[in-house]
Amino acid sequence: MANKEVKALTTQRWGWGWGRGQDTPPAPSEGRGWGWGWGRGQETPPAPPEGRGESPAPAGTPRGQAESPPPAGTPQGQGDCPFSKRNCTEGPNKIVVGGSNNWNFGFNYSDWALKNGPFYVNDVLVFKFNAPVNGSPGHSVYLLPDFQSYLNCDLSRGKRVATTTQGGRSGFEFKLTNWQPHYFACGEHNGIHCNLGMMKFSVMPIFRYWN
Numbered sequence: 001m002a003n004k005e006v007k008a009l010t011t012q013r014w015g016w017g018w019g020r021g022q023d024t025p026p027a028p029s030e031g032r033g034w035g036w037g038w039g040r041g042q043e044t045p046p047a048p049p050e051g052r053g054e055s056p057a058p059a060g061t062p063r064g065q066a067e068s069p070p071p072a073g074t075p076q077g078q079g080d081c082p083f084s085k086r087n088c089t090e091g092p093n094k095i096v097v098g099g100s101n102n103w104n105f106g107f108n109y110s111d112w113a114l115k116n117g118p119f120y121v122n123d124v125l126v127f128k129f130n131a132p133v134n135g136s137p138g139h140s141v142y143l144l145p146d147f148q149s150y151l152n153c154d155l156s157r158g159k160r161v162a163t164t165t166q167g168g169r170s171g172f173e174f175k176l177t178n179w180q181p182h183y184f185a186c187g188e189h190n191g192i193h194c195n196l197g198m199m200k201f202s203v204m205p206i207f208r209y210w211n
Contacts (some may be wrong), residue, residue: 017168024135092122096171102128103167103186104140105193109201119203125174125184129167137188138164139199142171144183150202153194155187176205 090114095116101107119125132138144150149157162172176182185191188200193199 013036016129038055059114090171092120092124092175093175094124094126095119096126096128097184098128102171103141103199104129105137105139105186105197105199108198109184110198113203117203119176119205120177120208121179121205122208123176123205125176126171127162127167127174128171129164130166131168138192139167140187141167141174142185142194143174144185147181147183147202150183150185150200153185153191153200155185155191155194158185158187160187176203179205179207 001110060163097103098107098109098112099116101112111118127141129139140160142155142158143161144155144158146156161174174184181202181204183202184200186193
């Protein structure tokens, strides 16, 4: 019993300070004075007894307010469409080639295709162009067989899918039914429209998916 009392006394020490243990004295109007007392004098509070601390968070609970990760397979940034919100529909989409520029000489269609993807299987490309009038140059649509033909604007093995008179009114529609690269070009004036006129582009339609 004596040993326990000695041990208890060694953990206590004398001290003095203001009435409520403040580091700086209060205003004189409060009427508090100096005082002294004794206590345990511990610098840090003791650890809570075992079994009485805070309960840990349930397994799997995110810390802080972090959002849960998206489902597997969801592209980050725009949900179902990582490149363009324009194609974020259940589809199939109907897309006018070139937008308001339609299918005409001097517009960069390769750049347009890059900025307006992705394209999906069963989407429909709409080519709008005027028929030739009074000797004005017309346009057509060719489907080229491979990348090399596309680079060189080689129309010799290409397939004409739209003539110069099929782009009027609602335009000529081409459905992307196959999961493979598609190389399009204008076939008029022996490839000049394809080469100098930049009237060519390629698309690789992908499968649509839902989460």
